[in-house]
Amino acid sequence: MISANLLAIFYLISGVLFILALRGLSSPETSRRGNLFGIIGMAIAIGVTIVSVGNFSTAFLYLLILLIIGGSIGSFIAFKIPMTAMPELVAGFHSLVGLAAVFVAISAFLNPEVFNLGSPGDIKIASLIEMSLGAAIGAITFTGSIIAFLKLRGIMSGSPITFLGQHYLNLILGISLIGLIIYLCKTQVDTWFWIIIAISFLIGILLIIPIGGADMPVVISMLNSYSGWAAAGIGFTLENTALIITGALVGSSGAILSYIMCKGMNRSFFNVILGGWGATDQTSSSSSKEQKPVKNGNADDAAFLMKNASSVIIVPGYGMAVAQAQHALREMVDALKKNGVKVSYAIHPVAGRMPGHMNVLLAEANVPYDEVFELEEINNDFANCDVAYVIGANDVTNPIAKSDPQSPIYGMPVLDVEKSKSVLFVKRSLSPGYAGIDNDLFYRDNTLMLFADAKKMTEEIVKSL
């Protein structure tokens, strides 16, 4: 048994360790130690909670068994999951946090005595507000993440689902949610509590279905943030410092990532939330344009160009992840380096389906992280580079974002790929990217299109080298 004060100090220590865990991520060298701090913080929080309750009867045995079951499932997933599936995995994990928050809120509502919140039917008003908020945000996180997971996994179509009056429906549901929470506080009747959770589940679904596939980086970050706020809500209910600190950290972390992703697309957060590009129906000039000539190349041409270049910049995108081309890509780069070519990688903030997606894939393929650069770091280098190898990226290289105010992506920061002496564009067809806009780059004189699967083409280039 430990005193309440000592317990609070231990929770504070966990909270501090969690801060250090995030702090460690400021550089890859310190990150592994940071992760260790996180694990220690978690172990402390779990350990002291068990000791403080001090119940080592059958219930404790169940707890251990459940921990082992959950832990084995989690470990199994963590070791088996391919790196290309990280976005789905993170979305799936968010849904679990959300659902866990809902379950804890339900437990607290049904059995408030163990949490010192009053008795059933007479729960402290403040606690009731906190737990309904925690449950509501948790429920939204849960169903929202499930939808995000299904879309990322390709089980559900990535195209936005919109219907008339959608935003009004969401608004009405949101307002009724607040009304219900007030009503719950007045009456303490459990029916309202269940309805709050049910409506929140519905809101979670409605919130994510209108958002299109390429906006997933924003969605995942946003759900990350929600899972944090849900944890914080529960933290207030349980009067637990570790949970409050963590909730605030995770909530602000997700919010910042959402902001960075939105900025990478030059769109406002609300613009993303209210529906994808596909829904805005900006059928751009692509259909009206006459067929323009395109220079079509093969692997030998590409190999020849790159072998004789002095510097090559690689621009990976979501297509690389889909084709699992990262390993072939690294082989190609190794071969180029043997020929004395200087190679670096340029990563756009929204390349891929989640923040940092491309960096992880390249790291998996043993690409040293100091050869990988962010947009601002490398954008000026395109002018001095001989070949830009665009693999699986499209919209983030479109020069129209700089020149045409009519274009839906106008103002979006793009990689200045067109400034390099020649551009190799690996793509399966001439079809426009997610934004539905024709990429002017395809028709430039210095562009050579390589129509093929990203992985196959890269492998063929390796052979020709």
Next chain:
Amino acid sequence: MEIDPFIFRLSIFILSIFIGYYVVWSVTPSLHTPLMSVTNAISSVIIVGAIIAALAGDSVNLFDTANVFGYLAIILAAVNIFGGFLVTQRMLAMYKKKKDKK
């Protein structure tokens, strides 16, 4: 005059948001995916609530609804804790610096 303990918790919450703000801005963009998986793991500290709920039972009320929800939450959070930290570890282990020039 006494200050409501809620205000203290609110202070911790607000200050933690600021800490989170500055700490997360200093995270290098190349580690944004591990950032998401590790925040996911630490937010599962919600398991402490589940543990309290689950351990509330003695032999009589082991399977009361409140306890059962506690058990379920423990499984979910445990999947997340182990899965989140381990997958982060796995990712971070892949980030390597350039080897010495040949």
